[in-house]
Amino acid sequence: MESGEEARLIGLARGGDFAAFGRLVDLHQAAVRAFLRRVTGNYADADDLAQEAFARTWEVLYRFDGSSSLRTFICGVAFQYWRRSRRAQGRRERRETAYADLSDTQTDETPERAAQRLALRKAMDQLPEDQRAALALCLGQEFTHAEAAEILGLPLGTVKSHVTRGRARLQEALGVGAER
Amino acid sequence: MNDDSDLAGLLGEAPRAPDPGFRFDVLARTAERARRRKARQNAFRTVVTFALIGLVFPIAHALGLGLQELQPVLLAVGLLALAYVLALATLQGPRAVLARSRAVFRIRT
16 A cells, blocks of 8 residues: 555544544464564464554554654554563463364364464564564564664664564574574 | 564555555444543543532631522522533433534534
């Protein structure tokens, strides 16, 4: 989508146009949901958080000044929601959740891939919050390091080092030598 | 297994196409939040209005004003309040005679 068309939709949404906001949701839901799925490890929780983040975005759309992309802005809101929900819930039974996710969402995958996913999830859950979020944003090449830095409110160098170290930890969990 | 996109896929797949169900849920949640916010604002406004009305008498009493002196002011305020309520009912009441004028003057409620 052209940025001009997106700007038009943002203008309409600010004026209270629900249909325009719906179009913006369609445009950005994939990136926001993917980020939250990777960072939470639970598709249902991720989608719930994503919906909250979009609903909050509608309320604070007037704060969006266009200095970054709207996708970055929404992911910043989603990141704040994820952090807040983690604090509210406290520590959860991660292993059981991961097993539940495996059976709920990936029924057609091979046992080997399911085991890889579980190992990866465990490794991901052991990473610090910021590092997890940086990895979730940058691994799929969906966000640049600069965009991730803006979303997470961290310096660019910190994000780069989070991604490099986090990637090494994940590869280690899969029994693969880290790339240098 | 050292491809970043493969790692990302294992951690969580992005939806392949926009999901209308997701959009519907977002819009429903947005509308619900807006409704709650408006209800909170209305409740706050009601509480403040009646608190101010309630404060008029003790303040007047503290200033040494009796009911006799307050009567013209109360009458004027009462008439203004009645005019406001009638105007609102005309613009957005059950038989909103001037409903279109709300759009013309862009009065948001």
